[in-house]
Amino acid sequence: MPTLTIDNQTITVPEGKTILEAAEELGIIVPHFCYHKELGAVGACRMCAVTIHEGSFKGLKMSCLIKVEEGMVVTTTDDASQAFRERVGEWLMLNHPHDCPVCDEGGECQLQEMTIASGHGLRRYDGPKRTYLNQDLGPFIVQEMNRCIQCYRCVRTYRDYCGGRDFGVMGSRNRLFFGRFKEGMLESDFSGNIVDACPTGVFTDKTYRFKSRYWDLQEAPSVCPHCSLGCATVPGGRLRELQRVRGGENQAVNGCFICDRGRFGSAYVNAPQRPRQARRGEQPIAMAAALELLQNEVQRTLREHGPESVLLLGSERAALETNWLLQRWAEQLGCPAPLLSCHEPRQQAAEVVAHDLSERLANLQQVRESDLVLVLGADPLAEGPMLAVALRQAVRNGGQVFVYDPRPVDLPCEFDHQALAPLDLLNFILDGGDDGMHMRDLLHKAARPVIVAGADLLGAAGLQLVHKLSLTVSSEARLCPVYPLLAAPNSFGSALLGSPAAGELLTRLESGRVRMLVCFESDPLVDAPDPERFAAALTGLDHLVVCDYLATPLSTHADLVIPTRTSVETDGTFINNEGRLRRFAKVLEPGIPLVTSSAGQHPPREFSLETPGSEPLASKDILQQLLGEEHSPQQLAEQMVAQAPRLAGLVELLPGATGPRVTAAPVRDAAAALIPEQPVGTLQLIISPARYGSDLLSRHSAKLEPRFPTAVVAQLNPADGAARGLQEGDRVVLDTEAGSLTLPLVWQPRLAQGCVLLEHSGLQPQPVPGGEISFCQLSKEGVDE
Numbered sequence: 001m002p003t004l005t006i007d008n009q010t011i012t013v014p015e016g017k018t019i020l021e022a023a024e025e026l027g028i029i030v031p032h033f034c035y036h037k038e039l040g041a042v043g044a045c046r047m048c049a050v051t052i053h054e055g056s057f058k059g060l061k062m063s064c065l066i067k068v069e070e071g072m073v074v075t076t077t078d079d080a081s082q083a084f085r086e087r088v089g090e091w092l093m094l095n096h097p098h099d100c101p102v103c104d105e106g107g108e109c110q111l112q113e114m115t116i117a118s119g120h121g122l123r124r125y126d127g128p129k130r131t132y133l134n135q136d137l138g139p140f141i142v143q144e145m146n147r148c149i150q151c152y153r154c155v156r157t158y159r160d161y162c163g164g165r166d167f168g169v170m171g172s173r174n175r176l177f178f179g180r181f182k183e184g185m186l187e188s189d190f191s192g193n194i195v196d197a198c199p200t201g202v203f204t205d206k207t208y209r210f211k212s213r214y215w216d217l218q219e220a221p222s223v224c225p226h227c228s229l230g231c232a233t234v235p236g237g238r239l240r241e242l243q244r245v246r247g248g249e250n251q252a253v254n255g256c257f258i259c260d261r262g263r264f265g266s267a268y269v270n271a272p273q274r275p276r277q278a279r280r281g282e283q284p285i286a287m288a289a290a291l292e293l294l295q296n297e298v299q300r301t302l303r304e305h306g307p308e309s310v311l312l313l314g315s316e317r318a319a320l321e322t323n324w325l326l327q328r329w330a331e332q333l334g335c336p337a338p339l340l341s342c343h344e345p346r347q348q349a350a351e352v353v354a355h356d357l358s359e360r361l362a363n364l365q366q367v368r369e370s371d372l373v374l375v376l377g378a379d380p381l382a383e384g385p386m387l388a389v390a391l392r393q394a395v396r397n398g399g400q401v402f403v404y405d406p407r408p409v410d411l412p413c414e415f416d417h418q419a420l421a422p423l424d425l426l427n428f429i430l431d432g433g434d435d436g437m438h439m440r441d442l443l444h445k446a447a448r449p450v451i452v453a454g455a456d457l458l459g460a461a462g463l464q465l466v467h468k469l470s471l472t473v474s475s476e477a478r479l480c481p482v483y484p485l486l487a488a489p490n491s492f493g494s495a496l497l498g499s500p501a502a503g504e505l506l507t508r509l510e511s512g513r514v515r516m517l518v519c520f521e522s523d524p525l526v527d528a529p530d531p532e533r534f535a536a537a538l539t540g541l542d543h544l545v546v547c548d549y550l551a552t553p554l555s556t557h558a559d560l561v562i563p564t565r566t567s568v569e570t571d572g573t574f575i576n577n578e579g580r581l582r583r584f585a586k587v588l589e590p591g592i593p594l595v596t597s598s599a600g601q602h603p604p605r606e607f608s609l610e611t612p613g614s615e616p617l618a619s620k621d622i623l624q625q626l627l628g629e630e631h632s633p634q635q636l637a638e639q640m641v642a643q644a645p646r647l648a649g650l651v652e653l654l655p656g657a658t659g660p661r662v663t664a665a666p667v668r669d670a671a672a673a674l675i676p677e678q679p680v681g682t683l684q685l686i687i688s689p690a691r692y693g694s695d696l697l698s699r700h701s702a703k704l705e706p707r708f709p710t711a712v713v714a715q716l717n718p719a720d721g722a723a724r725g726l727q728e729g730d731r732v733v734l735d736t737e738a739g740s741l742t743l744p745l746v747w748q749p750r751l752a753q754g755c756v757l758l759e760h761s762g763l764q765p766q767p768v769p770g771g772e773i774s775f776c777q778l779s780k781e782g783v784d785e
Helices: 019-025 079-092 110-118 153-161 193-197 260-264 287-305 320-333 344-356 364-368 385-396 422-430 433-445 455-473 491-497 505-510 531-538 553-557 619-627 633-643 645-650 702-707 718-723
Strands: 003-006 009-012 049-054 059-062 073-075 141-143 168-170 177-179 203-205 232-238 241-247 310-313 372-376 400-404 416-418 449-454 482-485 516-520 543-548 560-563 572-575 581-584 683-689 714-716 731-736 739-747 755-760 774-780
Touching: 003 019, 019 049, 049 079, 059 079, 079 110, 153 168, 153 193, 153 385, 193 203, 193 241, 241 260, 260 385, 260 702, 287 310, 287 320, 287 516, 287 543, 287 560, 287 619, 310 320, 310 505, 320 491, 320 516, 320 572, 320 619, 320 633, 344 455, 344 491, 364 385, 364 449, 364 482, 372 385, 372 433, 372 455, 385 400, 400 433, 422 433, 422 455, 422 683, 433 449, 433 455, 449 455, 455 482, 455 683, 491 572, 505 531, 543 553, 581 645, 633 645, 714 718, 718 739
Parallel strands: 003 073, 310 516, 372 400, 372 449, 400 416, 449 482, 516 543, 543 560, 683 755, 714 739
Antiparallel strands: 003 009, 049 059, 049 073, 141 203, 168 177, 232 241, 572 581, 683 774, 714 755, 731 739, 731 774
């Protein structure tokens, strides 16, 4: 590794680092604009000039472009460098408007910081400024092109890094325009990243516009709860309102960018319909009275009907601490172990990941650096959007991506797609035939292969087959790891804590032995594979208690509703899809946003010693009160590690840290994966999550409504439709194991033949993704078979 001297400080850095990066490691800030740690440098702004005294390149050079050399001597504060940077700063500011007081970037504007750092503070130019007409880029991004300094960060982020195609640069010389060829909503699922990348106020968050200054916000490192990837985020709140979410940094996960679902899907925290006060039936009650009532009803039910009469239900979106304390409460009560998921097939698939695959899991950094990625049964843009960006980086670095999935998968990069029906896909993983042998040969030859596996489509049986495939194509020299996609932010954690012998939810409810159901941040009416059957089972309960921060359909049936806090209103832990412990910190206290409670007026016209809507408690605090305990987060972590040694890294885990992996578990003895036979005359039914509105949190986020699907349709390959005498636009009847659906028919030529595709968008009624492979009959409405 080369050693160099910068401003009389010596440092040794890895080969390939630039002078700018070496200076940053020393804490020396060289002013710059076009350089970004994820984008690299293009030398467009000319701001990062330094003087090289010893080395192959002597004289005034751009530090973002020059690689370090052994013995290099560099100065950043010499007269020549400072004078050059001062002139560059003045050039860049020639056309910049004097609108800092009304600019949303104020307080976190890199242009302000670097202009002052360059030494430019007095404007001599008094001529006319270059001006533009701004475009309407949709509901998420605001454009103010007059502020542009032509650093190219936006287009490099949107097009080069994230793969967007509808945004670019037009013009020449100093008349450049960064935008779309015509007005309209930006199409990329990662459009919000240009807000974080822009060093000035050209592109800002429209949903946050004119709400707060940076220094007014309460911020803390957090974890995105919208999928299983566990991306680092930094939510910001003020006046009891969560006002924005920006990307955090975690190189093992998302780097420093996030998807639009994670950025703009946080409105559920501020939702007016969100439960903020405990209620018994329709009557509001105090929180203390609600907890006392819950404890008394549980004790009474157990005395009168026995230990199996009370069923506790946790969740894959509840924090690790909540699910663990729920188990402790069940032990104290003497009732059966709680279920930590209401979706048994998803739980079984997550258990394969948490146990059998735990020692061979990949992270997103490995995906970005892979030379061959095999994607099996996964739609990254719908199930884990930042995985799609990671796949793009693999391709940009010279790697190849092969996708085997029945759906019309889209990715922001070049890839080879083979549309295989689910049964054919399982057979491909099992033995594969000629195509499978060719793929195995490619995996054997690859230096850094990764297998991406979608748990919803493959299920537990498919993931067992993926495990065997990984073993087959690994060698002593290198491992072929697996990157799984799970359903929820804490699916891994629920599977790690959950007991496989806990039983299936519906079976226990329909047995008649369960008289009281207590749900913590879970709604089987939305998340269970058969919500209609579950709704019928509810009628046999004497008591239904819901503890949640969302106004779920289940809460309308509850005898007792206890409001809880969201992940930005408390601290806790998720375990992401690769088994990485991810700690989130409290950002703000719960309360009705001032903009709502004051009816748009500020300041409020009424004053109170109590904050409106501040009653919700964190689920873990509710459970500690029910247990009669009070432990600090540190003490709680120590207790959890003592009982579950795989969580060893939890004690030292800090919010914002990369996070350690849970320790690996021994592979279990698993039964041979059985591939079902398809009944004659049926089609394979695929339930796939939509990109927006499918997960419960984004469904309660009004900001994302412009991207929600507007209708549920049945998608079919035209060849299958022609064989059945159907036309596009016909209304067809799908007869499934769970009932019948009547939907309009839409052709999808890229769908595998022999399949029907439904996108789960939250519109009811709809089957839920993640079940076993199922089959259906399809016929035209009004035509008897």
